[in-house]
Amino acid sequence: MFKQNIKNKPARLYYPGDDLGLTFSESEITYKIWSPPAQSAAIEIYADDQGTKKLEEFELQSAPSDTWKVKLPQKYYGNYYRLHLQLPRQEYNFVDPWTKAVGTNSEYGLIVDPSRIYPPTWTKDQRVVLEDPVDAVIYELHVKDFSISKESGIRHRGKYTAFTERHSVNKEGMLTGIAHLKELGVTHVHLLPVYDFATVDDTDPDDYNWGYDPLYYMVPEGSYASNPANESRIYEFKKMVKTLHSYGIGVIMDVVYNHTYHTQESPFQKIFPNYFYRFTEDSSFANASGCGNEIASEREMMRKYIVDSLLYWSREYHIDGFRFDLMSSIDRETMLLAENKLREENPSVLIYGEPWTALEPQLESYQQIRKGDQRGTGISVFNDNFRNALKGDSDGTGKGFIQGKIGLEREIDEGVIGAIGLEERRLYGFALQPGESINYLASHDNLTLWDKLARSCPGANEQQRKKMHKLAQVILFTSQGVPFIPAGTEFLRTKFGDNNSFDSGIEVNELKWERKTTYREHFNYLKGLINLRSHHPAFRMRNRSAIKENLHFIASPFGTVGYGIFNNANEDAWSKIIVLLNPSQEWKQFYLPESRTWAIVVDDQGAGTEPIRFFHSNEVMVPPISGMVIYAADLVTGY
Missing domain, CATH: 2.60.40.10 (Immunoglobulins)
Known part of the structure; x- marks a missing residue:
């Protein structure tokens, strides 16, 4: 050994x-x-x-x-x-x-x-600038899913160059592709693995895999290129990044440094047998990844390789952020070094990961970054506490807050404040600052949210499930922290109940762009929520002290949550904002902090920044299975 x-x-x-x-x-x-x-x-x-x-x-x-x-x-x-x-x-x-x-x-x-090798004006490409991670809206996307459907109206289907087609529409004339991303209002596209991976035949357009099977870490994947034999993948990858940047959209890479697809046949094992991997006491390959091996990130040349390859993507391909798969199997020193070097290169870089592993890694606990261990490091983590409270388990019939389960109000409160904790309310979070919490309801793994609602609420009709889906998005986009959605959320994406579609093929995984037409109301609703968040910094407070000073929960009916954001928080134009969340199947009466003229900007029908209607009172009725956002209109010039 x-x-x-x-x-x-x-x-x-x-x-x-x-x-x-x-x-x-x-x-x-x-x-x-x-x-x-x-x-x-x-x-x-x-x-x-x-x-x-x-x-x-x-x-x-x-x-x-x-x-x-x-x-x-x-x-x-x-x-x-x-x-x-x-x-x-x-x-x-x-x-x-x-x-x-x-x-x-x-x-x-x-x-x-x-x-x-680069497209015209590449040297003038501008990265997306972020003052804080909370200003991001992350959209998780697989390159092939994005454009492979014939309904996409995109010519270069399944390719990097699909992202460079600026005027694509579906059959009904609704925007698709990159124009859709801009219309929706996301700030960053998180691409599932786009380094070179092992399990897809570059020459077979129908071959499919998510790509969590690394082969060559510093090479763009060939199956997404027009010609995998030559330098096309380099040129077209850069053209994709540059086009997204021209729309003000950053590019995040999903990176898998916890394991490789091959073990004995991997280039690491061949260049220096048994150095780059961890082993158990009986000399077997360790397996924190659950995929047959576990990279020894703590060894100096493996650590150097990881950091060098991250910097290479940042410098050569202008990547704006990195999401680390099974991050807890990468040792803490390597992660902190990577964060430091990447931030020196790009102060706006987004760095986040899964604060867990598949199996226990060959690392001491102090060497791992689990949920809570990221405090103050500049690294963010997925908030599965919030996810589970919102919808229940990921693949089963369990219910959460949005399906009307009682007793989860405290967990929702913790998510709303970006997991920073408020001891006076006995809320104990895991984050030092809200930007450390990646708030999400679903990702590429497990059931889509729409499929989860179908499985957990078999007795609910489509209209009720649509209301649950909307309520979930209201909570996500009005909470402190960093919102993250998988592609297709905006038109109720389904994978037909497939909870692990990593190799299920195109028909299951492709974005079905006709659904944008079918569920255009839901698209407009989500677009309105993103617009509300982007234009109102009160939903994007950057530190614990600001949240503690300006966000206060209000008394609300049993099984509901209500809170206010006050004092023109984070220099917001609205002095007083109230968010009311009612997952029950009944109308609920909420009492407001004071009687004045309020404007409703989010209800069960619409969402955005413009008033839907006004009312003057110290109370309001919130419809069943819905969220409501109101602000004090008489304190804003013009109302």
């Missing part, structure tokens, strides 16, 4: 340079790898990405810090390569883990310089 291998190694197992893999100058190409156990190494050059014609082979020379390198003639630019590595007991022919370009299905590396 690895521990035994390194006992007799006197030198430190670390290389500090930033030139592993291929690097380029005007006159030559340098190829360098790090492999302490290597006995010899060579790079084989091929004319194509199928290996049918070998052009040349160059021996790598041993260099300091366990590296091997060689200089290649410039004429091989644009060709393909593999590393031939001789270890004490094994011999491998493969693509090294530092590659930044590959051919079809990642069989061969591609000798190109990504920094020379």
Whole structure:
């Protein structure tokens, strides 16, 4: 095992340079790898990405810090390569883990310089600027889901370039694609894995997977490119990012550093057997991921690889944020170093992750970032407490607040305040600041919210379930913290009850753009809520003290929640805002803090920033299964 291998190694197992893999100058190409156990190494050059014609082979020379390198003639630019590595007991022919370009299905590396490949005006591309994470509205999306449906009206269906088509519509003429994203008002698109993953055939347009099976971490996935054999994936990925940025929409990458798809056959295991993975006491691969292995992020060269690859995406592809899959299996020191380096690069970067693992990792508890351990780190975590309180369990028949379950009011209160805790109300949160709480009702995992409502409320009719869905969105978008929705939420996305559609294919997973027409009222409602949040900073307070000073819960009927945001909180134009949440099947009477003229901007029918109607009273009736947002109209100039 690895521990035994390194006992007799006197030198430190670390290389500090930033030139592993291929690097380029005007006159030559340098190829360098790090492999302490290597006995010899060579790079084989091929004319194509199928290996049918070998052009040349160059021996790598041993260099300091366990590296091997060689200089290649410039004429091989644009060709393909593999590393031939001789270890004490094994011999491998493969693509090294530092590659930044590959051919079809990642069989061969591609000798190109990504920094020379970019669309027009790429050098003037502007990232999305955020003053605080709470200003974000995150929209989780799979590249193929976005555009693969014929109903999308998009020509480059299932491709990166689908995001560059600015004027697509469905059959009824409603906006789809990137124009839809802008119309909805989201600030960031969270893309399910778009690094190179192993389980989809680049040449089969119908092949499907979410992509949580990493292969090459610094290469864009080939199946979303127009030509996976050449540099198209690099160019088109950058064009996608640039177009989204031109619409004011940031791009977040879903990254999976907790495991790799392959274990014995992974490039990490081949370059240095047993170094990059954790092992159990019986010498088996550890398995915190539940996927067969567990990356040893705490080892210096693995930590360096993770941080370097994150910085590479930030610098080379202008990525605005990163979501970490099973983040608790990545050691705390690595996560904090990554956060620090990324924020130096981009102060507006969004960094968040799952504060859990599938199985217990080979890490001490102090080395993990679980829910609550992120306090003050600049890293945010998913608030599953809020999620569960709102809708019940993720896949079963259990109910939550929005389905009318009694006794969850305190949990809703904790979510409303961004999980920061208010001891005087015996609310004990896990966040230091509201921006650390990613508030969500559903994600790519588990049932969609619409499917969950169908399973948990079989006796409810569609109209009642639509009201529950609306109520859920009212709570999400008026709560402190960072709202997160999966794509299609705005038109009641269904996956037909499939709670784990990672490889269920296009028909289950595609965004069905005809639903935007069918459920246009729901789309407009959600659009109105996002508009309300974006125009009213009272819903986006940035620190605990502001929430504690300005947000106060009010007495409300049994089984409901009511609260006010006062004092022109966070420099809001509205001095007094009241949010009333009624999940019951009866009208409920709420008493307001005072009698005055109030304007309703959200009720069971509509949502937005403009008054739906006015009333003058110290009480209001809230319809069944609905939320209501009102503000003191007589304190605002013009009303």
